[in-house]
Amino acid sequence: MLYNNSVIQWLLEEGWTYEDKTLFTQKLAEAFLNAGISLARLRLSIRLLHPQAMGYGYTWDDQSEEVEYFEAGHELRDSDMYRQSPFAAIFEENAGAIRRVLHDPNCLMDYPILQDLRDEKMTDYVALPLIFSDGRRSAITLATRCERGFTTKQLTDIYDALPALSRIVENHALKHTAEVLLKTYLGQETGRHVLSGKVKRGDGQRIRSVIWFSDMRQSTTLAETMDSDLFLEMLNNYFDCTADAVLEHGGEVLRYIGDAVLAIFPLGPDDGCQVSQNAAVNAANAAKTALKRIAAMNRRQIKKGHPEVACGIGLHVGEVMYGNIGTVKRLEFSVIGSSANEASRLEDMTKTLQVPVVVSEKFKDLHGGSWKPLGLHALKGFQHKRQLFTLLPPD
Numbered sequence: 001m002l003y004n005n006s007v008i009q010w011l012l013e014e015g016w017t018y019e020d021k022t023l024f025t026q027k028l029a030e031a032f033l034n035a036g037i038s039l040a041r042l043r044l045s046i047r048l049l050h051p052q053a054m055g056y057g058y059t060w061d062d063q064s065e066e067v068e069y070f071e072a073g074h075e076l077r078d079s080d081m082y083r084q085s086p087f088a089a090i091f092e093e094n095a096g097a098i099r100r101v102l103h104d105p106n107c108l109m110d111y112p113i114l115q116d117l118r119d120e121k122m123t124d125y126v127a128l129p130l131i132f133s134d135g136r137r138s139a140i141t142l143a144t145r146c147e148r149g150f151t152t153k154q155l156t157d158i159y160d161a162l163p164a165l166s167r168i169v170e171n172h173a174l175k176h177t178a179e180v181l182l183k184t185y186l187g188q189e190t191g192r193h194v195l196s197g198k199v200k201r202g203d204g205q206r207i208r209s210v211i212w213f214s215d216m217r218q219s220t221t222l223a224e225t226m227d228s229d230l231f232l233e234m235l236n237n238y239f240d241c242t243a244d245a246v247l248e249h250g251g252e253v254l255r256y257i258g259d260a261v262l263a264i265f266p267l268g269p270d271d272g273c274q275v276s277q278n279a280a281v282n283a284a285n286a287a288k289t290a291l292k293r294i295a296a297m298n299r300r301q302i303k304k305g306h307p308e309v310a311c312g313i314g315l316h317v318g319e320v321m322y323g324n325i326g327t328v329k330r331l332e333f334s335v336i337g338s339s340a341n342e343a344s345r346l347e348d349m350t351k352t353l354q355v356p357v358v359v360s361e362k363f364k365d366l367h368g369g370s371w372k373p374l375g376l377h378a379l380k381g382f383q384h385k386r387q388l389f390t391l392l393p394p395d
Helices: 006-013 021-034 074-078 086-092 112-119 152-186 188-195 219-225 228-248 274-304 338-353 361-367
Strands: 041-047 053-061 067-073 098-100 124-131 137-144 204-216 252-257 260-266 311-327 330-336 357-360 372-377 386-390
Touching (some): 006 152, 021 041, 041 152, 053 074, 067 074, 086 098, 086 137, 124 152, 204 219, 204 274, 204 338, 252 330, 260 274, 274 361, 311 361, 338 357, 338 372, 357 361
Parallel strands (some): 311 357
Antiparallel strands (some): 041 137, 098 124, 204 260, 204 311, 252 260
């Protein structure tokens, strides 16, 4: 089907095929230019369902002819910069088209961005909503330096292209949201597995990794004796200390089991390779970081008159089954196997031996550093006793 509007034609024939959103923005600007619309600046602003970000977007300008990516955190919503912008009018007040003819001396300059654009010799500016199928809104803004601004026909062509553009941008936003949410709720690597199509029960693989298991001490007592909101705040602060330490040192958090954290640091093809040694070093450093942060958290807890927290961390090395388990109606990616169970039992021993970290001999050997021996101990559910180790006292 042929359209009189070449921008629509491009969107339906070619534009929808671009998965790279930076490239899509570049090509979209070129499509407008090829249609005779003399753009100087184009911006796509896309709203998201995201734990940390309110949205993201791309800006193209005719000076650099490059596309710049930006991300807006939720805090932006409370800023004057946002509240005094056309985006706030479109997103919060459901405004329709906003046009300001900047070459007109009597132009209403009701948004601070307009003076910036005028200073850059822009003559016309338009902001338009991109309305998604569920009613949520994103936006596109366009500006020109043409002496007389946008013509009526150019504005009509831009407006007529919005439905097709909205569908493509909505598809981009949905994919971005799915990727972010899967990686946030499942973990970076697990989210990637699910997005790649490993969604059936039983999908998975055997991997060798460092297994981390940590647990907060006396959480049941704390939950019973503390205000529920205060306990939830404390629990999230505790996860900032432990789970964030894992992520920052290259680990993958697989599950939160109440107040426990199950994580892995995947190994390389053999124990002697650098990847495997790095995994053990990273896990040990994550444990040290977590303990330092818990100590700092407890200083804040004491100042507030709130109870202190403590945790135990077990570290082991072994082969686990990393895959999709559960019922056909409720699945999750996790690790199973005796090595994962052993990491949990090592964490149990932190209570018995009254140390914050207990590691297996396999972990100690892979790490290659100095560790304090704790002796030979039986682990619940395992037939043979194990040599256990802990961190050396700080210098």
